[in-house]
Amino acid sequence: MKRIYALIIAFLLALPMSANAADLLVAQAANFMPAMQEIIPAFKKATGIEVQATYTSTGKLYAQITNGAPFDLFLAADERRPKKLFDAGLAEKPFVYAKGKVVFWSMDKKLAEESWQEAIKSKKLHKVAIANVETAPYGTAAMMALKKEKLWDTVKPELVYAQSIAQTFQFASTGAADAGFCAYSSVFTEVGKKGAFTVVKEAPPVIQAACILKSSKNKAAVEKFVTFLSSPEVISIKKKYGYD
């Protein structure tokens, strides 16, 4: 019996080691996850370098980084946060790695067939999901489009606020909300294909910037990865998920 316990303990102790085997740790804004999950294996194939990514909201990643989280690279969903890290001397100069688009997505195909403005005016919508307009760049961009079209006051009582663009899509795709202002990338997921969408052309593009963190101990590997991000291979992956 004792030997079994010893074995179990040895096994548990060995686990974290294999989890830390990655050469690069990337802090990735959640909206880019579908594309990133193709980019990482492609990079491994090209260079043999192992990359591990944490996917969550830009705000949370920023708070983790300023408190010493051991990431090598920060791929944000906005330009603001990488710039703040650069200004604080925590990161190298930021660069743009993707431009995202806001789409109006609904499980109800009829709703998304009309223009999104018509759908909102028609009052067929009771709840519309939007990402937090203060913290989530896709939420801010959607709000700007709504204000530009003078629909903000009309739609405001119907809005439900998600903490991230991923949760926005969750609200819309479970039918809890009738429609949502989502990221173009979520349209390409399994569930996303079951609904319908129109691109919100009035929303400004969501410019996503990245920065290498000064605390990174793998400078050579991280620079290779950054170069890889602008390779033709990655550009075509980005296109596939609706990024410019």
Place this chain on the structure above:
Amino acid sequence: MDLYPLYISAKLAVATTLFIPVVAAPAAYILAFCNFRGKSLIDAVVSLPMVLPPTVLGFGLLIVMGPKGPLGGFWRELTGERMVFSFSGVLLASLVYNLPFAVQPMRAAFEKLDIRLLENSAVLGLSSTATFFRVVLPNSLPGLAASAMLVFAHSLGEFGVILMVGGSIPGSTKVASIAIYEAVEAMRYDDALYMSLAIIPVSFMALLAINRLNKISRRRS
């Protein structure tokens, strides 16, 4: 700073504490006094919300309570309203989430009762409902109060489940924990700090009260 989230949290905590005995008391009663096949099954179902990750419970509730879900659909027929993203919906989620935290102390209080009290009450011809209200309840008050305080404090701090079914609507479902989370995300760290400072002493007082009540009930038995 917006103080509304604190108000909503307080409202949710009070409402949860008031409504939960309706479900929790019968469950605790059955678990404490009855013996039947499948009792451990009911025990496990009641305790499940305590061990499930809040995100799992929240996602499940989002689907069940959504307009296409069984519960949400029924609610919609009944009231014409949507259950998710409303205060009633958040309250229901809170009741589910808090059930084990209400049932366990209640059950413990019931089980501590002197069995002779119940036997006497049966000999004297009281119905089981009368026994419950006139013998069981008065004799397990400290335990019930401890259960209420635990539920109150727990509802004040609730996050994961409400994040899923609430939708952070100002003045309706945006509770303090979510407002704090959003403040951190928006780099308004001062707001997050002040709101946390409002929650901590209240929760601390509740815990002190629970300890006190537990002591009283131990002395009694």
